[in-house]
Amino acid sequence: MTDSTQRVGLPCPACSPDLETVHDVLNDGGQATVRCTECDHVHKTTLPEPKTVQRDVVVSQDGESFTGTAEPPADETLAVGEEFVLETEEAIMTVRITSLELAQGRVEEAPVEDVQTIWTRAVGNVSVNATIHPKSGARDETRSETLHVPGDYEFVVGETDELGDFTYTIEGIHLRDDARGYDYEKLDHDRDSAPAKDVNRLYLRDEESDAWSAW
Template sequence: MTDVTPGERIALPCPACSPGLETVHEVLKPGGQVTVRCTDCDHVHKEQLPDETTLQRDVVVSQDGDSFTAQVDVPEEEQLAVGEEFLLETDAAVVTARITSLETDEGRTEEAPVEAVETIWSRAVGNVAVNVTMHPKDGQHDETESFKLQVPGDYEFVVGETDQLGDEEFTVEGIHIREDAHGYDHGKLDFDGDSAEAKDINRLYVRDESTTAWSAW
């Protein structure tokens, strides 16, 4: 609760219009004592916000076929769910991770309160490796090339559009979505204009657009 930002809205009693009940307040200035404004009566006052109690949980993060373990502090009233993302600070780096499974004493589940969770299983999504199946220009599907692209997790691929990444130039023909991705109507996107971020993609299907001669070897 103490880690608030200007413009954030929080629930507090207002000494002017509602000393006994909480009303919505806007944070004007963070600090040891936070300056807030009541949105009901515009009264500005300072408040000492309570420290937020957290629970430490084990985290397993998978990245490019490898995995590492760490620990993360989670607010004790948090409800965790598959698909949610969080920042994990380690000695080596700050990692953006997405929850893929939650382990409780009753087994794996997709949603649970943090107090019931023993281990958070996740994968790194800040930078990801995208599986690509590329067909040659002449349309021979029996002569395909498979490789991985290393891109930022929020890099967007669009069906029907041409991308040039490193030595590869290709037009996206289809996108297969990962099971832990949310917000998509279908697991396979193949209409022009369909798009997805790299962190949500299980495999890209593309057509080679490079000027070099095609070789299946």
């Protein structure tokens, strides 16, 4: 759910005491400070409570799913890739929108009032699939593992890193469909990077000669 400069309709004591004009909110703490966009008059006032709507949220985490509810502002637009904090019976977690369900089907962006269900996945802590090549390069020793890391853990192509006893070099990063802000679906140039929550699969070279032991 994105933030933007807040604007509200309020009477202006200088130019329009009886009718609302558009005001910029300069400071919304306590008695809010606002500026009329018609005459630039700055004054303090109480902001009206924003109207919210309750929407069902489905959360996917490590192959399982559960439901909760969110109350976004009624005039907001939601889009795939946006993140918000969701409070459920299980936990308080950060989730990312993966799909928006409307009466006529699923879409990637829609006004809140048209949305029936918000489909999400947990991104605070994530599981990342990895294809691991041995240091020797022997193809028959390639294996797959799952790494469990914080969602903001940064993976950088060309860097050597450690998780527990596992030392590896990142050779490539395949991104998730809901990752935003990238030019390509796969990152494979030195210094290309992505946080774990954006990663669908890692391609790693094992820098240890011994078999990998999970932490």
